[in-house]
Amino acid sequence: MGVIKIKRVGIPRALLYYYYYPLWHEFFTRLGCEVVLSPETNKAILDQGIKNSLSEACLPVKVYFGHAAYLAGRVDYLFVPRLSRVEAKAYICPKFMGIPDMLRARINKLPPLIDTTVDAGKEGNSVQCWVDCLRDAGNRLAADRKLVEDALDAALEAQQFFWKRLNSGMILTEAIKGTAIPETPVDSSSKPLRIGLIGHPYNIYDPYISMNLIKKLHQLGAVVVTPESLEADEIEEEASKLPKRLFWALGKRMIGSAFRFFSSQKLDGVIYLTSFGCGPEALVEELVARMAKQQNMPLMMLTIDEHTGEAGINTRLEAFTEMIVWRLKYADHIPPYGESVHCR
Amino acid sequence: MDLFLGIDVGSVSTNLVVIDPRGELYLSPLYLRTQGQPIKTVQQGLSLLNERLTKKDRICGVGTTGSARALAAVLVGADLVKNEITSHAVAALHAVPAVQTVLEIGGQDSKIIIIKDGIVVDFAMNTVCAAGTGSFLDQQASRLNLTIEEFGNIALKANNPVRIAGRCTVFAESDMIHKQQMGHSLPDIVAGLCEALVRNYLNNIGKGLEIRPPVVFQGGVAANAGMREAFRKALQTEVIVPKHFDVMGAYGAALLVRDHILEKGVKTNFRGFEVTSQKYQNSSFICQGCPNSCEVIEIKQDDLLLARWGDRCGRWTAAKAETFA
Known part of the structure; x- marks a missing residue:
């Protein structure tokens, strides 16, 4: 035997990276591979993504393409699981399912893709589907079955740890690092507002896509609560209040979180960040808006696309937080009608 | 004073x-x-x-x-x-203390503000599309060889406003040209355009909002009599244009x-x-610090740096603060 070359497996820092990175990272590392994660989204990556994808794709998919293009040439394999169902009876967006094919069609000099399928089927569950996918992937990379099974166990443990940290209220960008440093709790006494932020993690936690939305809200004096702080069961329970079950897995997650935010999180307002052209969300955001109205919860929809101008988002955030402060300040002692309370 | x-x-x-x-x-x-x-x-x-x-x-x-x-x-x-x-x-509340709805259409954007008991309870702004704002009306008026003032008044003379596609101004324009070529009268076309823009505004920006009187219409476009009339017709209520509507x-x-x-x-x-x-110099440069290539703007007064912005990471904005201190 000659020198053993360590295989480099590339993982794009986009889309479901924000849900499953600890699982993937642990698995491939235990197999003896070197995991190469693309850097945080920047202008060059987005430009590459726009150049290499189709115009009808949503922004997060374009960003994924950018990350994949960045990794091509830097790794021996690219891990691009084909996502169908990550839980029983609920589908991931069809654009995610088609990503391995779209990448092959659009990006030149692509390294071999590890595109094993994730499909929980009708009966499966959210853990088993990943076990199946990763086992397939592992068997391609390593001859040793025992090694693959051990790696799987370790990976699942890492993912459980990640979920636990999220549920404890740790912000995703910290929790995903996997280090044991406990997060310093946000000093909420100095921040007068509690804002719920709904949106897919790949939008809200990518500071480039979201234009630093979370940071901006902090600067405006708000504590930010995201769906990641909720338990999967809570979300499922709320989502099942709909007369008909939603079959988009991520959309269901958004709606369940929104309902829970409206009913029991003691929030002053909710912001829903969506990406332009998102099919499933076109439906979900309408349902969320109606519910917010019923519950008299201030809600603002923010749609993002390839804009670079931040003025629009700043104006909306300022106006929204100001409206809430204004409401809180005066809502209790307002004359029923007539005299304005603001201008003496 | x-x-x-x-x-x-x-x-x-x-x-x-x-x-x-x-x-x-x-x-x-x-x-x-x-x-x-x-x-x-x-x-x-x-x-x-x-x-x-x-x-x-x-x-x-x-x-x-x-x-x-x-x-x-x-x-x-x-x-x-x-x-x-x-x-x-705040300005609308000052002018009309009981106001419940503010319609505002400016040069490049438009918004709606819902007020209840003297506080803002909801608002919406135009999204990706700037259809139906003042700039478009300006452009169409000049295409018809009318001043923007004449444009609004002509609409009031309409008998049967024509139906024009209002969803997108590109479609609206081709629809309008078509109606002209068919021989419709100018007042009917201009009034039809106003109605289309109002419909678009209410469907897009006003979507899902309850518009209750008193309704205040402000912003530069409120000068346009045709647009005022179209709003009145669509909302079936009086539309108040405050005296200083254009500087609210x-x-x-x-x-x-x-x-x-x-x-x-x-x-x-x-x-x-x-x-x-004083002389101010504004300029911009592209930061080479990372692949984000932010466009940083700086304002100087006689070589003294007053402000910088546009950088995502804040290194230039912060550098400005230091020179001040």
Whole structure:
């Protein structure tokens, strides 16, 4: 035997990276591979993504393409699981399912893709589907079955740890690092507002896509609560209040979180960040808006696309937080009608 | 007299309003065209004001709003920088205290503000599309060889406004040309266009909102009689256009800064009317620090750096703070 070359497996820092990175990272590392994660989204990556994808794709998919293009040439394999169902009876967006094919069609000099399928089927569950996918992937990379099974166990443990940290209220960008440093709790006494932020993690936690939305809200004096702080069961329970079950897995997650935010999180307002052209969300955001109205919860929809101008988002955030402060300040002692309370 | 100044620097117009402590207009408001030169226009506006003020007048507070509010704030030394929604709402409440709905259409954007019991409870702004804003009306008026004033009045002469596609201004324009070629009268076409724009506004921006009277219509487009009539028809209610409809943003900023100064009892940061004679250089550069290649803007006054912005990471914005300290 000659020198053993360590295989480099590339993982794009986009889309479901924000849900499953600890699982993937642990698995491939235990197999003896070197995991190469693309850097945080920047202008060059987005430009590459726009150049290499189709115009009808949503922004997060374009960003994924950018990350994949960045990794091509830097790794021996690219891990691009084909996502169908990550839980029983609920589908991931069809654009995610088609990503391995779209990448092959659009990006030149692509390294071999590890595109094993994730499909929980009708009966499966959210853990088993990943076990199946990763086992397939592992068997391609390593001859040793025992090694693959051990790696799987370790990976699942890492993912459980990640979920636990999220549920404890740790912000995703910290929790995903996997280090044991406990997060310093946000000093909420100095921040007068509690804002719920709904949106897919790949939008809200990518500071480039979201234009630093979370940071901006902090600067405006708000504590930010995201769906990641909720338990999967809570979300499922709320989502099942709909007369008909939603079959988009991520959309269901958004709606369940929104309902829970409206009913029991003691929030002053909710912001829903969506990406332009998102099919499933076109439906979900309408349902969320109606519910917010019923519950008299201030809600603002923010749609993002390839804009670079931040003025629009700043104006909306300022106006929204100001409206809430204004409401809180005066809502209790307002004359029923007539005299304005603001201008003496 | 102690006075408060509100400045609204928008894409199309720059407005300056001076009020007394009671909130009443002290001078007639200034409405200037921005013409892509916000700094120069603000300077011009200030020097016009300076000519009209007497020695006894003192500016005790300055508030800025509009898309160039940050720029204007640096320039004049503002005490308060407010977003357009709050400014417009406050001004509408001042003009019509019982107002429940504010329709605002400006040069490049449009918004709707829902007010209940004197507080803003909801608002919406146009999204990706700027269809139906003032710039489009300007463009169509000049295509029909009409001034924008004539354009609005002609609409009132319509007997049977034609149906024009309002979803997108590109479609609206081709629809309009088609109707012209078919031989419809000019008033019917112009009125049809106004109705299409109002329909588009209500469907897009007003989507899902309950529009209750009193309805106040403000912003530059409120000058257009055709648009006022189209709103009245669509909403089936009286549409109030306040006297100073075209400078409401600046008016609101002035009211807000008055409250701010009187409440806090602080001294103004206003840099004085010398601002008008000073030379400002604005420039931009692309930061090479990382692949984000941010476009950083800097404003200098005689080589003294006043402000920088546009960087995502904040390294240039922070560098500015240091030079100040």
